Every structure is written in C-alpha cells, then in structure tokens.
Amino acid sequence: GNSVTQMEGPVTLSEEAFLTINCTYTATGYPSLFWYVQYPGEGLQLLLKATKADDKGSNKGFEATYRKETTSFHLEKGSVQVSDSAVYFCALRGGYQKVTFGTGTKLQVIP
C-alpha cells in the first residue's frame, strides 16, 4: 500500500535559517503529493501540493518539488520565521483513495 516517510523531529532552527524537511514516498501509480501544516492547537491546513512529476508546489515561501526518480517531496524554505513553528506533515493521495500521512516533523524556530 501507499506510505510516506519523513524525517524525525523535532527540528530546531534559528530565525532566518534555511529549512529542509525530507519526505519520501512509496505508491503505485501516480499519486499527488501534499504538505500540510498544523499550528499549535489547530487543525491541518494545506500548505502546498504537486500533482505530477517535476511539479513544484509553493506557498508562503515554502517550496517542494515532486521528484519521481527519487520518490521524494522535500519541503524547503530559505529563511524561517518564529511564526513557522508548527508540525509539518507530508502526505500523498492515490487515485480515488484516502490521503496517507507521514508521521509529522515538529519545527521550532527560535529568535
């Protein structure tokens, strides 16, 4: 079945540092890939998505590129802010199926 593996957290960075959160996936067919973010005490919000190979999703300074050859969808941001502190979930959706989530990576940004 489909699965998502993402790097263990927590990740602690200083403000304005570069962020990478690794995500790899296993799936049959051609899934779409997503990053969701969960701020403390809140629900899950879609951060960005990519629906086919080589697509780049971007939002709020975050980017991720759908790499079929390496089955990866790493999340990056050039300069993190304290307000980016949250848990980030990589996820995939196969055709007419549920969304499958990774285990989540907690990001803490310190001033």
Place this chain on the structure above:
Amino acid sequence: EPEVTQTPSHQVTQMGQEVILRCVPISNHLYFYWYRQILGQKVEFLVSFYNNEISEKSEIFDDQFSVERPDGSNFTLKIRSTKLEDSAMYFCASSRTGENTGELFFGEGSRLTVL
C-alpha cells in the same frame, strides 16, 4: 472562505459511554473522511464516505465505530462504547473530488477525552 466545522471542540466522557462527533463538510464536497490523532502524533485514517456509504475503512474502525450523513449536511462519527484508548483528536475532512489531485480540507478537530 468555506470551511469544515466540527462540534464539540472538546468532549469528556466516561469509559463505556456513547459519543457522537459532528461535522459539517464544505457544501459542494462529495467525499468525507474521519481521521484521528493521538497526542499530537501521526494522523491516522479511520474511514472514508461517499454516496451515502463507506468506501474504505481502516482496521481501527471496528464495530464500535459508525458514520452517517443523516440530513445531507451533517456527517457524524459515533463511538458506541468508548475505551480509554479512544482518547484522541478526531478530525473530519471533506474533498470536492475523489481524484488524487483533490486535497482534503480539515476541520479544527474534536478532542475526545475518555476517563
């Protein structure tokens, strides 16, 4: 902007009691889901629902769980006899399409505490 709404935001119940969690999905969405998250850990799939029937369920979704869409707007999750391990945050989600390009929109969650 349309959103998924869930009630209650927090419910405390005694072990063995029945609980109903309610969700109002986005109005033109056709696919509905329940997920749960225990103590900020992994987001686990429970069940998906389309065309008034369950389309997929996980092994977590045993006979103690049921879902229904009683009136065309609400989507409910019932736990018949709660156990301590049912304590979790329960998220409802909806999607306009079943195709893989469609993202799920999540509610703010209902926190269930079983004592």
